[in-house]
Amino acid sequence: MSSVLFQMLRSVSLKRETVPSFTEYPFTIPAVRHLDEIEFHAGVTFFVGENGTGKSTLLEALAVAAGLNAEGGSRNFLFHTRETHSPLHRHLRVVRGAKRPRDSYFMRAECFYNVATEIDNLDVADAYGNRSLHEQSHGESFWTLLSERFGGGGLYLLDEPEAALSPSRQLSALALVHRLVREKAQFVIATHSPILMAYPNAFIYLLSEDGIRRVAYRETEHYQVTRDFLNHVDASLDALLGKDDLFEDE
Ligand SMILES: Nc1ncnc2c1ncn2[C@@H]1O[C@H](COP(=O)(O)OP(=O)(O)OP(=O)(O)O)[C@@H](O)[C@H]1O
Numbered sequence: 178m179s180s181v182l183f184q185m186l187r188s189v190s191l192k193r194e195t196v197p198s199f200t201e202y203p204f205t206i207p208a209v210r211h212l213d214e215i216e217f218h219a220g221v222t223f224f225v226g227e228n229g230t231g232k233s234t235l236l237e238a239l240a241v242a243a244g245l246n247a248e249g250g251s252r253n254f255l256f257h258t259r260e261t262h263s264p265l266h267r268h269l270r271v272v273r274g275a276k277r278p279r280d281s282y283f284m285r286a287e288c289f290y291n292v293a294t295e296i297d298n299l300d301v302a303d304a305y306g307n308r309s310l311h312e313q314s315h316g317e318s319f320w321t322l323l324s325e326r327f328g329g330g331g332l333y334l335l336d337e338p339e340a341a342l343s344p345s346r347q348l349s350a351l352a353l354v355h356r357l358v359r360e361k362a363q364f365v366i367a368t369h370s371p372i373l374m375a376y377p378n379a380f381i382y383l384l385s386e387d388g389i390r391r392v393a394y395r396e397t398e399h400y401q402v403t404r405d406f407l408n409h410v411d412a413s414l415d416a417l418l419g420k421d422d423l424f425e426d427e
């Protein structure tokens with residue numbers, strides 16, 4: 178039997194026949210409308226692409242379809258403060274492997290505050306470095322979550338985790354993700370970070386106006402734009418901003 182059967186999430190596809198109308202959100206989003214089948218890597222799968230291409234919509238629907246709380250957090254968290262998630266999860270066919278996740282977590286960047294409150298309320302701070310996440314900075318608390326709470330055999334869906342992390346912490350996050358993947362954790366990550374998406378043991382899916390396709394790391398705009406900018410900062414700024422009196426003293 179192929180080892181792929183033992184990963185937790187194997188693939189997702191759109192149950193096209195159940196979609197009420199392709200003229201209503203979220204089925205108007207090209208990446209959703211053209212969603213055939215996405216195969217997940219046993220380690221890490223990235224969703225990348227321009228703002229508004231549907232990464233969060235897809236990740237959230239996947240989280241709900243996999244039984245995770247749509248506002249972030251694990252299966253133990255049953256809090257609901259809003260009902261804005263789309264009905265997409267009802268129209269997804271999620272194929273799971275033989276292995277059940279030992280742990281699972283969905284992190285929706287903008288709802289991290291709610292998750293921190295819930296952790297305080299549940300009095301489970303021990304698992305989070307023994308300090309309320311509210312008393313830690315955004316990056317510190319996210320790092321605590323990643324390093325103290327996540328473990329082998331877990332299924333982790335993360336939306337733009339880089340929002341909290343400095344570049345050095347993003348590099349450390351790569352090493353941590355690698356350790357967890359070696360211990361059979363599986364990640365699906367929506368990201369804009371050219372550092373995170375460099376993780377070599379991964380599938381990268383590019384969402385765009387044309388739908389979804391798998392791309393190589395160096396093919397991504399994130400890699401190319403960041404590389405070109407950092408290699409030619411002055412020329413890039415000149416091209417973008419032109420020569421301006423405002424910059425003369427500098
Ligand atoms: N509740 C909603 N009703 C209608 N349209 C919505 C709703 N939520 C999101 N959208 C639209 O769906 C599209 C996809 O949004 P989504 O948040 O999934 O994009 P994204 O790829 O995660 O973008 P970003 O990189 O900025 O996070 C956007 O055009 C957005 O405006």
Ligand SMILES: [Mg+2]
Nearest residue numbers: 232233234367
């Ligand atoms: Mg998003």
